[in-house]
Amino acid sequence: MKFINNPEKYNRWYLSQYGSWVGQLEFSLLSQLIPAVKNDSLLDVGSGSGYFSRKFADYGLNVTGIDPAPAMIDFANSQNSDIHYIIGNALELPFNKNEFDYSSAITSLCFIDKYQAALAEMWRVSKKGMVLGLLNRNSLLYWQKADTGSYKGSRWDTHRD
Template identity: 35%
Template sequence: MKTALFDTWTDKYDAWFETPTGRFVRQYESALLLEFLNPLPDDSILDVGCGTGIFTQDVLSCGAKVTGIDLSVPMLERALIRAGNASYSGLCADMNALPFPDNCFDKVYSMTAIEFADDAGRVLAECNRVTRRGGWIVVTTLNSLSPLAEQRTKKAQNGHDLFQQICFRSPDDMRLLVPEKSRCKTAIHFQKNDPVSRIPELERIGRENNLETGAFLAVQWNKA
């Protein structure tokens, strides 16, 4: 089951973001999330598939009130510890059937979770349902156009348990799943084995040229 799989990746997930390259990944992914989500003080925000709360922490630091949901109890427990005394609550729940009424959050976001969903359209519909009218939804995923996706696909073919569960999507794939009036942008324009000293330059070049081949893909739309 995917739940059990995620339980075993709690420590590995956090450890990756503590590596020199992982720190840059977190920095650039968080920057794009915050650009699209624009969390404001006292915003009520839902984090769908919060994992260990690494990115939840960045949203909380803006003064927002965040509710996180995840299928994995170990990951959710780590998120609760990481949040400390911040305005955060977490519960174990399925993103295919969010346990909240319609129009109850100012904003909703999901960080690299939709690629594990069996029905991405249903998840996006649920995110849209629980967002108030006029609120923003931001969904990020792993970009099928990136060299990293090709590498992970090969690892899946060789038996990598996590990557066998992933569905990679391109910017055009995501545009077909969300409302027509949406924004789309990618980040992480460097490779895992690139020299750490070159990462800022490579990311700057990708950003300035609006490349759609970055490994991290974000879409944003407003609930009409």
């Protein structure tokens, strides 16, 4: 599992003009995949800096974020005190079966070696479903960032994966 330990730099990308546009577009697509009603619960696995956790909370969901990197959790907590963030491992989620209505993993599975086990854990804790945002080897972002910065060493999936 790869940690990103510079949350300010990671989050700064979403504040740029291009990053803001991409983030809004991604969230617009992802939110269409969750037929959630206000106050449904969501576990954001690999919540990182909390960007998508905050978006889901603004969408009306009760969000819990989990990430293995303490620096990311500290940063996320500094951005929104209404979201509960914890340090934890996607392979051993410290929650009961069906504890959340939904779970999400947005560009986080690529940093988990045993992503199938993480998916099984997400399914275990979700009552209604999951939403995934995957990095694609055939995307423009891959060609721009593939083995650089925080994406160095990550796995980029193909449609066969």
